[in-house]
Amino acid sequence: MERHEYDVVVIGAGGAGLRAAIEARQQGKRTAIICKSLFGKAHTVMAEGGAAAAMGNVNPDDNWMVHFRDTMRGGKFLNNWRMAELHAKEAPDRVWELEAWGALFDRTKDGKISQRNFGGHEYPRLAHVGDRTGLELIRTLQQRVVALQQEDEREHGDPEAFIKVFAECTVTRLLKDGDAISGAFGYWRETGDFIVFDAPAVVLATGGIGKSYVVTSNSWEYTGDGHALALLAGAKLINMEFIQFHPTGMVWPPSVRGILVTESVRGDGGVLRNSEGRRFMFDYVPDVFKDKYATTEEEGDRWYTDQANNRRPPELLPRDEVARAINAEVKAGRGSPQGGVFLDVSSRLPAAEIIKRLPSMHHQFKELADVDITQEPMQVGPTCHYIMGGVEVDADTGAASVPGLFAAGEVSGGMHGSNRLGGNSLSDLLVFGRRAGLGAAAYIDGLSARPAVAEVADAMAEAVAPLERTGGENPYEVHHELQRTMNDLVGIIRKAGEVAEALQVVEKLKERSKNTGSSGSRIYNPGWHLAIDLRNMLLVSECVARAALLREESRGGHTRDDFPGMSPEWRQKLLVCAAEPDASGVTVEEKVQPSMRGDLISLFERSELEKYLTEDELAEYDAAVKES
């Protein structure tokens, strides 16, 4: 069997994985990058709007403290505040660094990186390239990896001496020596041959779980691999009940339902209307945001040109608020003909400006839906977009509870609390990708010996099983039923009875998935690959449903019809998921979050905190303010 020895194995080659790998290699570690797709195709390419970083290029009043406050507000104060702090402080450096690696962002008049408005961000903050920022980011990181390989070729005669990409390769198990990580086991998609990595440190950067839902903006890769690998290796997941339904996905034609319509449409002036032509978002500004958003269309419109004297339009509320509002309008019978609402930029900007600022939206609607967005409104509705929950990690190093295991980007949890702001994902994966790479390198430096090489017989038997079952169940059908179940029963609005029902279905699907069979050979066999991925999707779906059933409040990406309010007591609590190595026995435990550091909590007004915190916490706040 093919066997490789590395210092750091990075699983996932999106923004977080590549940034982690670049850092590990720059720290002198021999690094492997493993990705399920070809190099440069990861889901990061689909990010459209931009990377949030308080550079202050457009509005000089912006700084890390404003960004930190916006992030905490967006996450309804459930965020890991240390992560939110590091993120806000380091994002500008991470964006500037990309420029030195060849990225070409759009510019301001004085030649700096331009920044655009986005939901929940007080100032224009997103570094962007039209509406294809994710592509720019991944290409830049990909080209940085190539640059390092060229350097290694000059120095060592081998471009892959210190950093190598294993493309179209899927990891199915992490390997351990005692309590600590010792490597990873997987298969080549192309040949079906097995491959083993012996390595003391593994960085998970596998992204999200959207493929457990029917209507999603996520690609096939988003099967929760890293979430599941971490659980099976003994690490913990937090915040799994919080899933972001992006308010604006395409609703028609059916085959593209869920594909993302960037928030930049609203950031650049687009408005949401119902079938009566009303800008309904004015009816949905929640109390916690009342004083920060415009109350009339005139004020909202003025804000685009004069932010000092006007409040922002409510179309730019955080995503969870907008998604729920659209959901409510459609339910009330005020939706568009194709079951969404209208998103109109055609009456707001000249056609040429729309094509310049939103080229890929223009292209996407024209090619896929026969809609010219410069002439008529789009029809949009919520789509499963991002999971806030993930591997519980140390904020500074990305280390999980299992020694040698690290996680960064969407697969990690905590940074975004109960809801992520648009633009905070691209900056998250740069900031914490780098930190996980550093963390892994430092961990290795502290080891006295490499871990023992692991046995892989069990992992092999597990992976090959679906091919050996003849006449088993069709994995595509099991997958589809899971997607329907999660969409209908653990979707944007949740009820105890429905979530409990979903858990029963998942239980049955777990049994069925153990019986799936895949015909054909081991060579590039998608039916076999899906049968293997099902284990991960089912495990992660169970975590989502169990946590959603326990959290009896509504906050961010978790809305309970039977518990519509936000509870200060629940804000203090995280739900922590664990599982057995055979993917059984998922448990969820409550854990109390540490209180925010005094200097950070003092950045907020008491009147705002009163909406979120318990009396005891407010007393702590008063003491902190007094001290400073």
Place this chain on the structure above:
Amino acid sequence: MGYKAKFRVWRGEGGEGQLEDFTVEVNEGEVVLDVIHRLQATQAPDLAVRWNCKAGKCGSCSMEINGRPRLGCMTRMSTFEESETITVTPMRTFPVIKDLVCDVSFNYQKAREIPSFTPPKDVKPGEYRMQQIDVERSQEFRKCIECFMCNNVCHVIRDHDENKPAFAGPRFLMRIAELDMHPYDEVDRKDAAQEEHGLGYCNITKCCTEVCPEHIKITDNALIPMKERVVDRKYDPLVWLGSKIFKRSSV
């Protein structure tokens, strides 16, 4: 408005294969990739195809549909007659691994042969100042989603494996142009473009531009200007000819 479509899909692995006939349901608004996925789910579970975003942003699902290089996710079924047989084959220029999946490692090899972005050493991150108009030229080329259909269609290598070692293909000649036009890149790339990456093989037939799903004007905006920069040092009759033929009509 669903109907049954006739599909002929290339199936095979290990250098052998044949077109296989399918009759498959098609629904309103679907694209070719949807139909391929339906074949996987209902008739051919091991049918191999690459795909990711399904929105024309990642460049994974390149294939040849009725002989034309296309992204499966951006080719709507409504562009065909219901009675038409739709033939789907893998890209021809690259070795087939299985069914619609090719070995595209040629492209990654070429990417590594082009010297990376090289900024001046004394400009620190955060100090870059560039005007929008100066970055737009390279930005156009950075729209590339690396579907590799331009390299697939380019006749220099489509039926001439022997040219592959000496020719980077439109994708990577465009990458050289992108870096050459980057306001902060310091490497002189002109000689290498011609001598090491085969710019001279290009005779500006514009096939690459025609198939580009991002509508990048590869020939007019990257390859011809690059040839013009090279011509300061070398005489290339095609540049002279191209400037007579193409420049005039594309004004």
